[in-house]
Amino acid sequence: MLNVAVVGSGPAGLYAAEALVKQAAALPEPVRVRVDVLDRLPTPYGLVRYGVAPDHKSIKSIAQYLRKVLESPDVRFVGGVLLGENVTRDELLAAYDAVIYATGAMRDRRLGIPGEDLPGSYAATDFVNWYCGHPDSDSAAFTLDAESVAVIGVGNVAVDVARILARDPAELHATDVPQPVLDALHASKVREVHVIGRRGPAHAKFTTKELRELGELDGVEVVVHPDEVDLSAFDQVGEGTALAESDRRVRGNLVTIASWAQPAHTGGAARRLTLRFWLRPAEILGTEHVSGLVLERTVIDAAGRFGGTGSYETLPVQMVLRSVGYQSVPLPGVPFDERASVVPNAAGRVLGPEGQPLPGEYVAGWLKRGPTGVIGTNKSDAAETVRSLLEDLAGLAAGPGEGGTLLPRPGLLRYPDPVAEATAGGVAAAMGADAAAGAEAAEWPLASVLAGRGVTPVSYDEWLCIEAAEAELAKALGRGERVKLAGRDAIWAACRRPEAF
Numbered sequence: 001m002l003n004v005a006v007v008g009s010g011p012a013g014l015y016a017a018e019a020l021v022k023q024a025a026a027l028p029e030p031v032r033v034r035v036d037v038l039d040r041l042p043t044p045y046g047l048v049r050y051g052v053a054p055d056h057k058s059i060k061s062i063a064q065y066l067r068k069v070l071e072s073p074d075v076r077f078v079g080g081v082l083l084g085e086n087v088t089r090d091e092l093l094a095a096y097d098a099v100i101y102a103t104g105a106m107r108d109r110r111l112g113i114p115g116e117d118l119p120g121s122y123a124a125t126d127f128v129n130w131y132c133g134h135p136d137s138d139s140a141a142f143t144l145d146a147e148s149v150a151v152i153g154v155g156n157v158a159v160d161v162a163r164i165l166a167r168d169p170a171e172l173h174a175t176d177v178p179q180p181v182l183d184a185l186h187a188s189k190v191r192e193v194h195v196i197g198r199r200g201p202a203h204a205k206f207t208t209k210e211l212r213e214l215g216e217l218d219g220v221e222v223v224v225h226p227d228e229v230d231l232s233a234f235d236q237v238g239e240g241t242a243l244a245e246s247d248r249r250v251r252g253n254l255v256t257i258a259s260w261a262q263p264a265h266t267g268g269a270a271r272r273l274t275l276r277f278w279l280r281p282a283e284i285l286g287t288e289h290v291s292g293l294v295l296e297r298t299v300i301d302a303a304g305r306f307g308g309t310g311s312y313e314t315l316p317v318q319m320v321l322r323s324v325g326y327q328s329v330p331l332p333g334v335p336f337d338e339r340a341s342v343v344p345n346a347a348g349r350v351l352g353p354e355g356q357p358l359p360g361e362y363v364a365g366w367l368k369r370g371p372t373g374v375i376g377t378n379k380s381d382a383a384e385t386v387r388s389l390l391e392d393l394a395g396l397a398a399g400p401g402e403g404g405t406l407l408p409r410p411g412l413l414r415y416p417d418p419v420a421e422a423t424a425g426g427v428a429a430a431m432g433a434d435a436a437a438g439a440e441a442a443e444w445p446l447a448s449v450l451a452g453r454g455v456t457p458v459s460y461d462e463w464l465c466i467e468a469a470e471a472e473l474a475k476a477l478g479r480g481e482r483v484k485l486a487g488r489d490a491i492w493a494a495c496r497r498p499e500a501f
C-alpha cells in the first residue's frame with residue numbers, strides 16, 4: 001500500500017490522483033494506492049469551478065469526469081485544509097509516502113505602473129473570482145457603475161472577462177452565477193469595453209474559437225482599428241507575418257480580427273467591444289477613482305526591438321481590469337523559483353537548492369510549469385509526474401542504496417514514518433468518525449495533526465451537500481441546474497457546519 005497526499009483538487013491534482021491509481025495498478029507488480037486529495041476550499045475542482053467562465057458549460061462539464069476520480073474507492077477528498085496553515089510540509093512528508101503539490105497559480109501579475117491600486121482598478125483574478133462565486137470573494141465586490149471599461153491583456157482570460165461584461169445578462173440565467181452577481185450584471189452601466197494588447201494581433205495569446213465568440217454576442221458590436229490590423233504598420237521586421245505563416249491559430253485569429261475591421265460596423269448596438277493593439281499601459285489616471293487610462297503606442301523597430309514610441313493616447317474609462325497572467329505563490333517550506341514562479345522540478349520531481357531531487361516530493365499542473373495551457377494539458381503533465389513517482393518507487397523496491405541506507409535518498413520515496421502512523425491510530429475524530437469508525441481513522445495518517453489544530457476537514461459527502469444546496473437554490477430561483485451559494489456562511493451552512501473557514 002502506497003499512501004500519497006495530493007495537495008490541490010484542481011485538474012492537475014485530480015488527474016494526478018487518477019494516474020496514480022491507474023499506473024500503479026498497471027505495474028508488472030501492481031501496487032495498491034491510497035490518495036488523499038487535500039484542498040484549502042470545501043469544494044473540489046479548482047479553476048474548473050472558479051475560473052472557467054459560467055457561460056462555457058461544456059468545458060465546465062469536465063467536472064463530471066473529475067468527479068469520478070474523487071469517487072474512486074482509493075481516493076479521498078479532504079477539503080478545508082490549507083497547506084502552510086492547517087498542515088505543514090514536514091507533517092505531510094511524515095504522514096505519507098509521497099506528496100504531490102498541485103496548488104495552481106492564483107495570484108495576479110502586476111503591471112508596475114502608476115495608478116494601479118486606485119479604486120476601480122482590479123486584477124482580472126478578482127473579477128473572475130466574483131462572477132464565479134469563489135468563497136474568497138464578496139458577492140458585493142463589483143457594482144459595475146462604469147460606462148467604459150479597459151481590459152489589459154489579450155489572452156483567453158481577457159476574452160472571458162470582456163465577454164462577461166458585454167454579454168446580455170439574461171443569457172446567464174441558466175448558468176451557476178451567484179444570484180447577487182447576476183443582479184449586479186443586470187444593473188450594469190457598462191456600454192463600452194476596450195481590450196488592449198501591447199503587441200500586435202498576430203502576437204495575441206487568445207484562441208480563435210474563444211475570439212470568434214465575441215462576434216457572436218447578441219447586441220454587441222465588435223470594433224477593430226484597421227491600421228492596427230495591418231501587419232506591417234507597427235512592425236518593421238515582419239514578426240507578425242512570420243507568426244501567421246507558421247501558426248494556424250494566429251492565422252485564424254487574424255481572419256477573425258480582420259472581419260471586424262470592415263467599415264460595415266455602423267454602431268447602434270447596446271454595447272461595443274473594441275479590440276486595440278500596439279498600445280501599452282503607461283498610467284491609470286484618477287484621484288479617488290479611476291478616470292482614464294494612458295496608453296503608449298508601441299512598435300517593433302527595424303532592429304527587431306519592441307518598445308514605446310513616446311506617443312500617447314488617453315482612454316476615458318472608469319474601470320480597469322488587469323488580465324496579464326497568473327502567478328503561483330510559494331508553499332511554506334517547499335522550494336520555489338521566484339523568477340519563474342514555479343516549484344523547480346525535473347519531470348515533476350521537486351528539486352532542492354543544489355538541484356537534487358527531494359525524496360517523496362513531486363509537483364504537477366500550473367505550479368509545475370507555470371500558468372499556461374488548457375485543462376487537458378494538465379492530464380499529460382500529471383501523468384508525467386506520476387511516472388516519475390512510480391519509477392522512484394521501483395528504484396526503492398530494488399533495495400538499499402550505498403552503505404545499506406534506505407532513506408532519505410534523493411529521488412526516492414520515503415517509507416511511512418512509524419511514529420506518525422502510531423499516533424494516527426489513536427485518533428478517530430478528525431474525519432467526523434465516531435469511535436466505531438476508529439478503524440478507518442486509524443488508517444488515516446493526518447488525523448492527529450488536524451485534530452490537534454482543531455481542524456475538521458470537509459468530506460466528500462459534505463461537498464455533495466453543498467452541491468445539493470446549489471441545485472435546490474437553482475430550483476427555487478427558476479434557474480438552470482445549479483446556482484452557486486453566495487458567501488462562506490452559506491457554504492458552511494450547506495455542509496452542516498456553522499463555523500467559518
Ligand SMILES: Cc1cc2nc3c(=O)[nH]c(=O)nc-3n(C[C@H](O)[C@H](O)[C@H](O)COP(=O)(O)OP(=O)(O)OC[C@H]3O[C@@H](n4cnc5c(N)ncnc54)[C@H](O)[C@@H]3O)c2cc1C
Pocket residue numbers: 007008009010011012013038039040041044045046047048050051052053056059081082083084102103104105106128157160326331364365366367372373374375376378
Ligand atoms: C479565469 C480562467 C479561466 C480558464 N478557463 C479555461 C477554459 O475555459 N478551458 C480550459 O481548458 N482551461 C481554462 N483555464 C485554464 C485551466 O483552468 C488550468 O489549466 C487548470 O485549472 C490548472 O490546473 P491546476 O490544478 O494546476 O490549478 P487549479 O485549477 O488552480 O487548482 C489548484 C487547487 O489548489 C488549491 N490550493 C491552492 N493553494 C492551496 C494550499 N496552500 N493548500 C491546499 N490547497 C490549495 C486551490 O483551492 C485549487 O483548488 C482557465 C484558467 C483561468 C485562470
Ligand SMILES: NC(=O)c1ccc[n+]([C@@H]2O[C@H](COP(=O)([O-])OP(=O)(O)OC[C@H]3O[C@@H](n4cnc5c(N)ncnc54)[C@H](OP(=O)(O)O)[C@@H]3O)[C@@H](O)[C@H]2O)c1
Pocket residue numbers: 110111152153154155156157158160197198199203204205206210280281323324325326371372373374
Ligand atoms: N477558454 C479557454 O480555453 C481558456 C480560458 C481562460 C484561460 N485559458 C488559459 O489559461 C492560461 C492563462 O490565460 P491568461 O489570459 O491569464 O494568460 P496569457 O494567455 O498568458 O495572456 C496574458 C496576456 O497579458 C499580456 N501582458 C502580460 N504582461 C503585460 C503587461 N505588463 N502589459 C500589457 N500586457 C501584458 C500578454 O501580452 P504579451 O504576449 O505581450 O506578453 C498576453 O496578451 C492560458 O493558457 C489560457 O489559454 C483558457
